[in-house]
Amino acid sequence: MTRFDDLYTEADTFLHRLDPRVKIFSVLLLSLLAFVLSHLLSLILLLSFIFLLLLLARARYSKTLFALKFVLRFMALIAVLWPIFDPSGTPVLARLGPVTITEPAIWRGITSAVRVGCLATVWYILMFTTSQRDLVRALVKLGLRFDFGLTLAIALRFFPAFGSVMESIIDAQRARGMEFEKGGVLTRSRRYVAVLGPAIVTALRTADTLSLALESRAYGARKDRTYLRDLRMSGGDYVALSIAIALLVVPAVARFAFEVPI
Amino acid sequence: MTPGGEPGESVVTVDGVSFSYEGGFEALVGVSMRVRRGEYIAIAGGNGSGKTTLAKHINGLLHPSVGRVTTCGMRTDETSVANLARKVGYVFQNPDHQLFCTTVEEEVRFGLENMDFEESESAPKAQAAMELVDIVALRDRPPFTLSLGDRRKVTIASVLAAEPEILVLDEPTTGLDHHDSEHLMSTLRALNRSGRTIVLISHDMRLVAEHVDRAVLMAAGRILVDADVGAVFSDLELLREAKLVAPPITQVAHRLAPLGVSPSTFTPSQLVQQIEVLRGGGG
Amino acid sequence: MPAIQMSNVSVVYKGSKESALDQITLEVEEGEMLLLLGRNNSGKSTFCRLLNGLVPHSIPSTLTGAAAVFGKDISRGKVASLSTSVGMVFQEPESQLFCMSAEEEIAFGPENIAVPRAEIVSRVEWALDIVGLRGYNSRSPASLSGGEMQRLAIAAALSMHPRMMVLDEPAYALDPVGREELYSLLRRLKERFGMTVIIAEHGAEEAIQFCDRVVVLAKGRVLADGSPRDILSDETLFDFAGVSAPQLSRLSSIMRRRSLGTGSSIHTIDDAVREVQDAISTGGQEVPR
Ligand SMILES: Nc1ncnc2c1ncn2[C@@H]1O[C@H](COP(=O)(O)OP(=O)(O)OP(=O)(O)O)[C@@H](O)[C@H]1O
Numbered sequence: 001m002t003r004f005d006d007l008y009t010e011a012d013t014f015l016h017r018l019d020p021r022v023k024i025f026s027v028l029l030l031s032l033l034a035f036v037l038s039h040l041l042s043l044i045l046l047l048s049f050i051f052l053l054l055l056l057a058r059a060r061y062s063k064t065l066f067a068l069k070f071v072l073r074f075m076a077l078i079a080v081l082w083p084i085f086d087p088s089g090t091p092v093l094a095r096l097g098p099v100t101i102t103e104p105a106i107w108r109g110i111t112s113a114v115r116v117g118c119l120a121t122v123w124y125i126l127m128f129t130t131s132q133r134d135l136v137r138a139l140v141k142l143g144l145r146f147d148f149g150l151t152l153a154i155a156l157r158f159f160p161a162f163g164s165v166m167e168s169i170i171d172a173q174r175a176r177g178m179e180f181e182k183g184g185v186l187t188r189s190r191r192y193v194a195v196l197g198p199a200i201v202t203a204l205r206t207a208d209t210l211s212l213a214l215e216s217r218a219y220g221a222r223k224d225r226t227y228l229r230d231l232r233m234s235g236g237d238y239v240a241l242s243i244a245i246a247l248l249v250v251p252a253v254a255r256f257a258f259e260v261p262i
Numbered sequence: 263m264t265p266g267g268e269p270g271e272s273v274v275t276v277d278g279v280s281f282s283y284e285g286g287f288e289a290l291v292g293v294s295m296r297v298r299r300g301e302y303i304a305i306a307g308g309n310g311s312g313k314t315t316l317a318k319h320i321n322g323l324l325h326p327s328v329g330r331v332t333t334c335g336m337r338t339d340e341t342s343v344a345n346l347a348r349k350v351g352y353v354f355q356n357p358d359h360q361l362f363c364t365t366v367e368e369e370v371r372f373g374l375e376n377m378d379f380e381e382s383e384s385a386p387k388a389q390a391a392m393e394l395v396d397i398v399a400l401r402d403r404p405p406f407t408l409s410l411g412d413r414r415k416v417t418i419a420s421v422l423a424a425e426p427e428i429l430v431l432d433e434p435t436t437g438l439d440h441h442d443s444e445h446l447m448s449t450l451r452a453l454n455r456s457g458r459t460i461v462l463i464s465h466d467m468r469l470v471a472e473h474v475d476r477a478v479l480m481a482a483g484r485i486l487v488d489a490d491v492g493a494v495f496s497d498l499e500l501l502r503e504a505k506l507v508a509p510p511i512t513q514v515a516h517r518l519a520p521l522g523v524s525p526s527t528f529t530p531s532q533l534v535q536q537i538e539v540l541r542g543g544g545g
Numbered sequence: 546m547p548a549i550q551m552s553n554v555s556v557v558y559k560g561s562k563e564s565a566l567d568q569i570t571l572e573v574e575e576g577e578m579l580l581l582l583g584r585n586n587s588g589k590s591t592f593c594r595l596l597n598g599l600v601p602h603s604i605p606s607t608l609t610g611a612a613a614v615f616g617k618d619i620s621r622g623k624v625a626s627l628s629t630s631v632g633m634v635f636q637e638p639e640s641q642l643f644c645m646s647a648e649e650e651i652a653f654g655p656e657n658i659a660v661p662r663a664e665i666v667s668r669v670e671w672a673l674d675i676v677g678l679r680g681y682n683s684r685s686p687a688s689l690s691g692g693e694m695q696r697l698a699i700a701a702a703l704s705m706h707p708r709m710m711v712l713d714e715p716a717y718a719l720d721p722v723g724r725e726e727l728y729s730l731l732r733r734l735k736e737r738f739g740m741t742v743i744i745a746e747h748g749a750e751e752a753i754q755f756c757d758r759v760v761v762l763a764k765g766r767v768l769a770d771g772s773p774r775d776i777l778s779d780e781t782l783f784d785f786a787g788v789s790a791p792q793l794s795r796l797s798s799i800m801r802r803r804s805l806g807t808g809s810s811i812h813t814i815d816d817a818v819r820e821v822q823d824a825i826s827t828g829g830q831e832v833p834r
């Protein structure tokens with residue numbers, strides 16, 4: 001099963017090779033762009049651009065589908081709800097009791113839905129093409145304290161392992177006749193204890209060894225620390241960053257300085 | 263605590279079973295075997311050979327992708343795990359994955375409560391199970407503060423309390439020292455003598471050789487051999503293919519086969535007996 | 546300078562009345578491969594954790610007596626500073642690997658002591674090569690098999706270029722062939738680099754064949770200390786320590802009791818074959834001693 005912490009797909013595309021810091025910035029810039037653009041067509045153009053990038057990132061079909069499922073549901077929800085709660089504008093298309101549906105509200109709903117679609121899918125580009133360790137590395141390089149970065153990395157590393165521990169615990173209790181489907185409030189709460197209790201004990205035992213292992217490998221030995229893999233910007237990274245900046249600045253200037261309706 | 267039923271009748275039938283985990287990894291490939299009532303068998307093989315996966319099919323925690331498994335006359339894919347739990351006691355590899363009660367006694371009674379036993383019934387059953395594995399003195403202690411050996415015993419007692427017909431134990435001696443693992447093995451031996459069917463998962467070939475009647479060797483999701491322990495140890499190459507190593511005495515016996523020593527010699531005393539016979543005869 | 550020097554060393558954990566280690570006096574030469582045997586709770590892990598200062602610096606406990614590793618006083622040295630001479634491998638492979646790739650796992654120690662990057666790169670390759678995981682650089686530790694994880698944990702300690710490796714029940718959960726591979730890897734470390742290797746186990750069957758010296762612990766005390774040959778010839782010792790006696794040692798003592806064979810001690814399969822052959826061929830006659 002695909003999970004949100006498992007979207008990264010190994011491949012060798014220019015998006016994979018980009019410095020993760022550049023990717024984080026560019027994704028932020030493109031997100032801002034979705035707010036600068038107000039015209040439905042330009043937003044659809046942006047969305048298509050994002051999809052083109054996803055295509056270039058050679059995201060695996062099953063993972064894309066899994067990720068898009070959530071976005072599409074959310075987009076549909078916005079497109080449906082917006083006209084119901086926004087009665088402004090004419091012509092009025094329908095009146096159902098207190099609800100007034102107008103044509104501009106429908107367009108505004110669709111526009112917002114596409115904007116939200118852009119905002120969500122643009123982050124998938126980052127998730128699909130950047131491994132967790134590169135993300136953590138970028139955050140540390142951008143100023144996150146190393147020990148916070150390490151904590152984050154450890155959490156990400158043990159998250160799936162913890163999932164299989166939970167599965168094993170549930171199996172162990174089922175093997176003793178516990179049924180997860182039936183029972184009243186009391187038996188239900190007991191079931192939570194039967195799963196969470198061993199989970200916590202197991203996690204604590206793991207954490208215990210983990211802290212000994214960290215220390216045994218000289219963690220915190222000195223203030224300065226070297227890094228096996230360092231991030232260094234290449235020519236391509238600067239080009240990509242410039243393009244991303246231009247993509248935001250040009251439309252922003254056009255819209256706010258020259259009042260071009262885009 | 264003797265379970266009913268005919269000895270020799272098949273209690274577990276695994277019939278042409280293949281199984282793939284989510285993500286497509288095929289952990290069992292065309293596995294067939296059966297366990298008869300009152301047998302004491304071992305499933306042995308290297309890490310990742312599919313032992314645990316096969317064992318989880320016996321009590322329906324996993325259902326075959328292809329083929330079928332019948333336990334005590336019930337198709338496992340048509341019966342709930344809770345129902346099968348009355349017939350099959352399953353002791354997990356890691357005791358920390360199941361202990362959660364505040365006292366050992368509650369832990370031992372947890373399974374009985376799930377099976378809707380009355381208080382008046384469950385108390386003596388729990389008592390009997392605790393006596394069997396020798397943890398009565400620990401009854402009021404919180405399980406997670408006990409040593410690994412004692413935690414393991416608690417999980418075994420908690421499964422024994424329901425008096426299952428079949429007992430499946432997944433590597434119950436890992437982490438236990440000699441004293442505790444010998445004690446556990448003699449408890450299992452006694453349970454088997456009183457009619458219980460036992461399936462032991464282990465890669466400790468010395469334990470298998472000394473205690474078990476029949477062994478199923480697995481490698482890469484397939485059964486390599488399924489035979490009496492004597493026959494299994496007659497082929498050292500096959501053992502190695504299963505990432506197993508014969509006990510030293512068996513290796514010595516193989517080297518001495520030309521002198522008439524039987525290759526299915528597992529313990530020092532068996533070997534010495536043969537020496538005495540052979541030198542008497544050769545004299 | 547000896548690798549380990551202990552004189553009258555005792556360790557008491559905080560909140561406990563009994564000593565986990567009790568009056569230990571012991572010296573281990575550099576380059577020795579030592580098997581530490583003892584039943585559950587005999588003090589093996591405590592001994593291991595003392596060697597890089599986890600006891601008493603990180604795990605609340607008090608240390609009395611004089612304990613030194615490569616001449617460094619353990620009661621003064623910090624774990625981090627001892628960790629450059631002592632590499633530590635724990636029992637469960639999963640919980641001691643915390644990085645997202647094998648190479649980062651191996652680089653973690655050297656990074657912490659600010660080894661220059663080029664040097665780290667070569668240490669990573671070197672360590673992967675020794676443990677037989679070449680090409681595993683970007684594999685996630687979580688995706689490895691139990692045996693591979695344990696070898697990665699060893700590589701991660703080796704990259705600090707320690708003079709001593711300490712392994713606390715490293716073969717736990719490995720299949721027999723995996724165990725053999727692990728012990729022979731450790732033997733190689735000793736032979737190729739003159740490393741001191743300390744292995745704690747509660748069964749002697751497999752590991753004893755690979756070691757130079759055996760120390761048997763019982764209730765925190767040294768019960769016996771000698772060569773594998775000495776230890777193996779004393780079967781009562783194993784019963785006394787609650788450790789499973791290797792089969793060959795049992796064979797040796799039964800044969801001696803019944804005056805079979807030449808009476809020399811049985812250490813290896815070859816020894817046993819020779820002894821049994823002798824016993825069978827000499828027929829009913831008593832062998833003169
Ligand atoms: N939940 C799971 N998801 C995917 N693959 C799994 C899962 N559990 C086990 N496997 C894989 O199935 C194979 C068989 O695993 P299994 O646990 O049955 O082996 P085993 O013989 O019990 O090994 P061990 O001696 O290490 O306990 C292994 O390759 C393992 O990686």
Ligand SMILES: Nc1ncnc2c1ncn2[C@@H]1O[C@H](COP(=O)(O)OP(=O)(O)OP(=O)(O)O)[C@@H](O)[C@H]1O
Nearest residue numbers: 558561565583584585586587588589590591592747
């Ligand atoms: N962190 C701790 N706090 C308090 N007591 C401890 C701690 N760790 C171990 N002990 C106690 O110290 C004694 C020696 O334990 P140790 O873990 O060294 O034994 P061991 O030989 O490694 O046992 P095992 O084979 O079970 O791993 C035991 O009585 C144990 O209960």
Ligand SMILES: [Mg+2]
Nearest residue numbers: 313314355432
């Ligand atoms: Mg298993």
Ligand SMILES: [Mg+2]
Nearest residue numbers: 589590591713
């Ligand atoms: Mg220990």
